[in-house]
Amino acid sequence: MSDVFGAVFSVYFLAQLVRTAAPYVLAALGGTISERSGVVNIALEGKLLVGAFCCAVGAIESGSATVGALCGILGGMVVGWLYGLAVLRFGADQIVSGVAINLLALGLTRYLLKLFYGSTANSPPAPGFGDSVWRNVLLYVVIGLVLAFQFGFRRTRFGLRLRAVGEHPEACETLGLSVLRIRWMAVLIAGGVAGLGGAWLALDNHAFVANMSGGRGYIALAAVIMGSWRPKYVALACLLFASAEALQVVMQVAKVPVPREFVQSLPYILTMVAMAGLIGRSRAPASLGKPHERG
Amino acid sequence: MSESVPSLADEVVLELAGVSRRFGTNVANDKVDLVVRKGSVHAVVGENGAGKSTLMKIAYGQIRADEGSIRIKGRQMPIAKHNPMKAIELGVGMVHQHFMLVPPLSVAENVVLGREPLKGLVLDLDKAAGELQALSEKYGLHVDPTAIVETLSVGEQQRVEIIKVLWQGCDILILDEPTAVLTPLEVDQLFDVLRGLVAEGVAVVMITHKLDEVVALADDITVMRRGKVVDTLEGQGASVESIAQAMVGRSVLLQVAKAPANPGEDVLVVKALSALGQSGLPALRDVSVTVRAGEIVGVAGVEGNGQSELQECIVGLRKPTSGTVAVNGQDWSGMHVAERYRSGLAHVPEDRHARAIVLDFSIADNLILGRHREFSKGPLIDREARAKEAEARIADVDIRPADASVHAGTMSGGNQQKIVIARELNRPANAILVCAQPTRGVDIGAIELIHKQVIAARDAGLAVLLFSAELAELQSLSDKLIVLYGGEVALRMDAEELAKEGARAKIGAAMTGASASQESA
Helix, strand or coil, X not given: CHHHHHHHCCHHHHHHHHXXXXXXXXXXXXXXXXXXXXXXXXXHHXXXXXXXXXXXXXXXXXCCHHHHHHHHHHHHHHHHHHHHHHHHHCXXXXXXHHHHHHHHHHHHHHHHHHHHHCCCCECCCCCCCCCCHHHCHHHHHHHHHHHHXXXXXXXXXXXXXXHHHHHCHHHHHHCCCCHHHHHHHHHHHHHHHHHHHHHHHHHHHCCCECXXXXXXXXXXXXXXXXXXXXXXXXXXXHHHHHHHHHHHHHHHHCCCCCCHHHHHHHHHHHHHHHHHHHCCCCCCCCCCXXXXXXX | CHHHCCCCCCCEEEEEEEEEEEECCEEEEEEEEEEEECCCEEEEEECCCCCHHHHXXXXXXXXXXXXXXXXXXXXXXXXXXXXXXXXXXXXXXXXXXXXCCCCCCEHHHHHHCCCCCEECCEECHHHHHHHHHHHHHHHCCCCCCXXXXXXXXXXXXXXXXXXXXXXXXXXXXXXXXXXCCCCHHHHHHHHHHHHHHHHCCCEEEEECCCHHHHHHHCCEEEEEECCEEEEEEECCCCCHHHHHHHXXXXXXXXXXXXXXXXXXXXXXXXXXXXXXXXXXCEEEEEEEEEEECCEEEEEECCCCCCHHHHHHHHHCCCCCXXXXXXXXXXECCCCCHHHHHHCCEEEECCCHHHHCCCCCCEHHHHHCCCCHHHHXXXXXXXXXXXXXXXXXXXXXXXXXXXXXXXXXXXXXXXXHHHHHHXXXXXXXXXXXXXXXXXXXXXXXXXXXXXXXHHHHHHHCCCEEEEECCCHHHHHHHCCEEEEEECCEEEEEECHHHHHCCCHHHHHHHXXXXXXXXXXXX
């Protein structure tokens, strides 16, 4: 057992935790802003994946991780725009469109990977921000974003309108606010932030790997709910989920005698337990998932 | 235009001329004229579906008119470009029937939404709170700017709505059924506030169903029927009867005619019932009430004093913590809702959209809702029986439109309620009727019919427990009355006491928790 404790309370574990948590936090922040405006964001998975792919391509072609990260943001925003087109412009069902986008992202990135690099599995090596997570400039961007979201939701004009639109769009309309405009902004920002989450994955891995998001978008969505749509709690929920995943890595490295399958399923078990425990306690924005019709 | 206005030198601040609006084939407004003067109260009355709300939303820019002209303070508004933003800029504010407040936000946040004062990039809520404080003191609209809206009572929320509109700088105030959800005391307070505003030159346009309020407050009255203005009256000299007649197009029986009750055996016996409310706190304490066959027992009380919980305990939607509900000697405690229906329950719930009808269903399907077994052959709906039932009930209670395939969601509140009443009163096993807010949001023509139906049910031998926020309704229908306050029975009155002078004041006092003895002292 001492192996376990030794593994947990190590600098290695901490670094592993932060590295694992960052993409969750970014995706979940995207989910938070989008859902706060009333738009369900099941398409996070697709945004992560497309963000990762665009980042890898950008980084490989330019040789710069920064360019890669920017490409990731852009890629995520394009997916966000596509999603907005479906659910905001045409009022399509948010869950169905989100799932469709996730499937599209999965197929499209695989196809483009083959087209660009002649491989169905992974891209050539891409540059990153160095191997120490503490010296990764993106880490500080992530922390800054959490603080900015937390503060912005509560204290800025856009934040107030965002919260209002998610709860009671008709009321906003009677005050002369454009519900759709606010939701468009939220969906695009969500795309960009989640795309950056994808970029983190690609840069951290020094390559794009097919389906490298691996369900993180869905777990991020669970973190949004667990954090009851408040950025700082959402970030903490991400840390919790990431710790389960980091534990898994650390335990494997330390060869702790626990079945691998059990350790691997830890994050998912944790997600389910957390969600079950939170049902009824965490309250979603009232208009979440409902398309807006103008009066 | 100006000839139609009393020849006062008053300034016209809002003028709608020839305004029309169609929704599909339904003409909601048909060449409507409306002239509102500065510093006056203008009441717009009419049955449900007469087009009042549509007209007000057109004035506010929320609904676009198909044709006609809108003038606000002398400025012609192009109808295609009118919108709430412009309306607010020009000083038009609207308090909607269903409040347009964001529940989890604070009062101050709700008020400033859309016009937020900033300090740099950050909201300046302190400044707004100061301004709200000043406004609330000036007009006697007491609210705490930091309170979260969803924790406020309906009356407080309405004050927030009015403050919001005043903070926006509006001096033309449109109110859509402002008193529908208020207690009598709150209504008085609201009227005081409105009088204060009018004295300052604010123009108030008010939609209402309650004609005594119109008589008490209005300077001008516009009467609408089926999308058209059928009459304009001066407030002075108008009577409830004359307005009602103009609204419905025939004279209306406002006082319910009923024979004295002829009560039989005890049917519904509620004994020492206690229950928890939604919040988990005690909502009913030791409530006992007995209803005999062929009598109506009214339950009065300010909303939230245990009425909902009492209904739910009787119907089987809430489990009491102690006490019993028995009907015809049979203990209902262990029975679920369906069994209670089979054993003689009829139920008109207080929130018909949540509990009584499915808006996306047709009239026919709503009429057999929950009674499917009666209209089935094996697992299949017996379409012939359903059609027959629909035809009979539509004729019975004059449901309009008289087309069984029409969706309930497109109908007026009054006609929706007629569906519920018709379905519930025709259950084969009926012994008791739990009837809550039967005429809430219902127009005056339908009210008359619903009252007659409730009395007919009584005369047919049902034990009726009637819950209503309308004291007048309780007084005219009930054979006995109890008042709930804080989950307890605060007052019991029999027919004799109900008929006495001052009964209303006594009930009102019990509703607010003042004991009857204090009242008479």
